[in-house]
Amino acid sequence: MADLIFFESIQRSLETETELRENIRTAVRDLERTCRTVAAILSQVHSATTDSDVGQQVNAALDRFANIRADIQNVAKLVPHEQYYRYNGMFTFTLQQAIFLAAYIVYLQTEKLLTVPQVEEMLGVEVSLRGTSPTFHIGIEDYLHGLVSITSELSRLAVNCVTHGDYSRPLRISKFVGDLYSGFQLLNLKNDALRKRFDSIKYDVKKIEEVVYDISVRGLAGNQTAEKR
Amino acid sequence: MNPDYISTKTLPPEVASVDRQTLQQNQKARTSESSIPYFRNPESLPPRGGRSGRGKGGHSGMGGGGRTVDAPPEIIDTFQELSGVLDELHDRRERIIKLSRDITICSKRMIFLLHRIAGINRSKILAEARDKQKEIIRLFDQVAAELKGNDFYRHHRSIGPGCEEFIEAASFLVYVERGELATKDELQKLLVNEEGKQILEIADEDYILGLADLTGELMRYCINSVVRGEHQVAEDICHFLRTMKNEYEIIDYPPAKKKMSTMRSSLWKVENACYAYKVRGAERPSQYFVDELQRGESYGYRGWEDEGPLDAERLY
Numbered sequence: 001m002a003d004l005i006f007f008e009s010i011q012r013s014l015e016t017e018t019e020l021r022e023n024i025r026t027a028v029r030d031l032e033r034t035c036r037t038v039a040a041i042l043s044q045v046h047s048a049t050t051d052s053d054v055g056q057q058v059n060a061a062l063d064r065f066a067n068i069r070a071d072i073q074n075v076a077k078l079v080p081h082e083q084y085y086r087y088n089g090m091f092t093f094t095l096q097q098a099i100f101l102a103a104y105i106v107y108l109q110t111e112k113l114l115t116v117p118q119v120e121e122m123l124g125v126e127v128s129l130r131g132t133s134p135t136f137h138i139g140i141e142d143y144l145h146g147l148v149s150i151t152s153e154l155s156r157l158a159v160n161c162v163t164h165g166d167y168s169r170p171l172r173i174s175k176f177v178g179d180l181y182s183g184f185q186l187l188n189l190k191n192d193a194l195r196k197r198f199d200s201i202k203y204d205v206k207k208i209e210e211v212v213y214d215i216s217v218r219g220l221a222g223n224q225t226a227e228k229r
Numbered sequence: 230m231n232p233d234y235i236s237t238k239t240l241p242p243e244v245a246s247v248d249r250q251t252l253q254q255n256q257k258a259r260t261s262e263s264s265i266p267y268f269r270n271p272e273s274l275p276p277r278g279g280r281s282g283r284g285k286g287g288h289s290g291m292g293g294g295g296r297t298v299d300a301p302p303e304i305i306d307t308f309q310e311l312s313g314v315l316d317e318l319h320d321r322r323e324r325i326i327k328l329s330r331d332i333t334i335c336s337k338r339m340i341f342l343l344h345r346i347a348g349i350n351r352s353k354i355l356a357e358a359r360d361k362q363k364e365i366i367r368l369f370d371q372v373a374a375e376l377k378g379n380d381f382y383r384h385h386r387s388i389g390p391g392c393e394e395f396i397e398a399a400s401f402l403v404y405v406e407r408g409e410l411a412t413k414d415e416l417q418k419l420l421v422n423e424e425g426k427q428i429l430e431i432a433d434e435d436y437i438l439g440l441a442d443l444t445g446e447l448m449r450y451c452i453n454s455v456v457r458g459e460h461q462v463a464e465d466i467c468h469f470l471r472t473m474k475n476e477y478e479i480i481d482y483p484p485a486k487k488k489m490s491t492m493r494s495s496l497w498k499v500e501n502a503c504y505a506y507k508v509r510g511a512e513r514p515s516q517y518f519v520d521e522l523q524r525g526e527s528y529g530y531r532g533w534e535d536e537g538p539l540d541a542e543r544l545y
Contacts, residue, residue, distance in 0.1 A: 085383035182300040183308035
């Protein structure tokens with residue numbers, strides 16, 4: 001008759017794994033909380049009336065990035081060598097959120113797209129687009145998800161800028177989001193989550209276009225830029 | 230959506246009132262102006278060149294090339310590089326899934342082969358099954374290079390079904406040969422290539438799930454044994470399954486729990502078959518019973534297997 005005692009050792013290894021998952025989950029929850037704090041600070045950009053107000057919020061958010069870096073490190077040190085993708089599902093969403101925050105901040109500061117070196121600097125994590133790094137890293141899909149997320153935030157910002165009487169920003173946002181959309185069109189996406197989110201960019205583009213149209217048709221954009229300069 | 234359309238809208242409002250011709254000229258100027266760096270400086274697009282070396286460059290550039298002329302080159306560059314990486318990733322996943330499917334098919338054939346065992350052809354079928362197993366191991370050898378280090382868990386969802394099916398088939402062979410449960414180490418030792426190098430590690434999860442599927446095969450094997458009149462084999466399986474089920478009850482792994490109900494019903498079928506044999510076998514000459522069961526195989530047996538334990542009553 002078969003000796004089934006070795007089931008116990010498997011049970012033990014499964015238990016260790018459950019425990020590890022438990023720990024990772026706790027660490028991810030901390031990271032999530034920090035991300036939410038930063039997101040809350042950044043959402044005040046929507047009610048900022050002047051560029052210096054925006055700068056203030058961005059700096060306040062940037063200060064909190066040290067916490068995000070620390071929280072990510074706490075998650076990172078729990079993930080065993082070469083098993084990144086075993087646990088990746090537990091924190092991928094939160095990482096994408098952190099990347100989105102970084103991308104949003106970089107946009108507000110420079111009106112440019114978040115680059116890979118910038119991700120590494122702001123989050124303190126290696127970016128390995130091909131996912132070849134054996135340790136904790138950010139893969140291509142997380143990076144792209146982070147970038148997609150800024151379009152909806154920017155479409156909201158375009159609307160709110162107009163409310164505050166800033167008529168030039170929506171034009172710049174429109175150009176930027178349009179460029180980003182063209183960039184995403186270069187990708188051969190599979191029928192996955194990223195594809196779905198890519199498909200939704202066009203609604204953001206449309207919304208921003210409507211804002212730009214409203215401004216243009218009333219001749220508001222020209223006045224504003226003239227005043228400012 | 231056409232980005233040119235977007236860019237028209239972003240033009241200052243006075244342009245909108247100018248006549249069509251000026252607008253078109255304006256657009257033309259914009260387009261050709263920004264397209265110059267894109268076409269004239271191919272060296273500014275290193276990722277594209279690198280990619281076409283692997284034979285995928287044309288494919289990924291095709292869709293977007295025409296539409297993206299007015300995006301700044303840094304965005305085009307970034308996304309072209311990303312596109313190459315993404316294609317590479319998708320292609321690899323596709324290859325792994327295909328091999329996983331091949332492994333599944335081959336394993337299923339091996340299992341069907343083992344079910345054809347009936348007394349005299351035993352050694353021939355076992356030899357054939359071992360050949361099939363070697364074939365599967367060769368398939369694993371092909372896929373192994375894509376599953377090194379990090380990539381094992383990365384593509385685990387793609388290769389997982391193949392692994393499970395292999396574990397099911399290999400452990401079934403072990404049971405048919407020796408009446409024992411294959412240990413994880415033992416199965417792992419099978420996965421070596423011709424130079425004797427380990428191809429792949431077996432994950433605990435796959436092992437657990439593969440064995441859960443094994444119980445279904447054992448149930449069929451048991452029924453076949455009863456039909457052939459090999460009462461002892463059937464009783465051994467019954468005992469074996471019962472122990473295995475008890476062990477499984479302890480394991481705390483959600484996907485395995487889903488398979489528990491199938492396992493319970495398999496055991497129930499086996500227990501019923503053993504019961505039926507005992508009762509019927511005792512009151513009639515054994516040859517008579519075998520004949521009856523064999524007749525059952527031609528029409529009643531399939532239904533029994535497919536429709537659940539209650540159908541075993543057809544035997545009474």
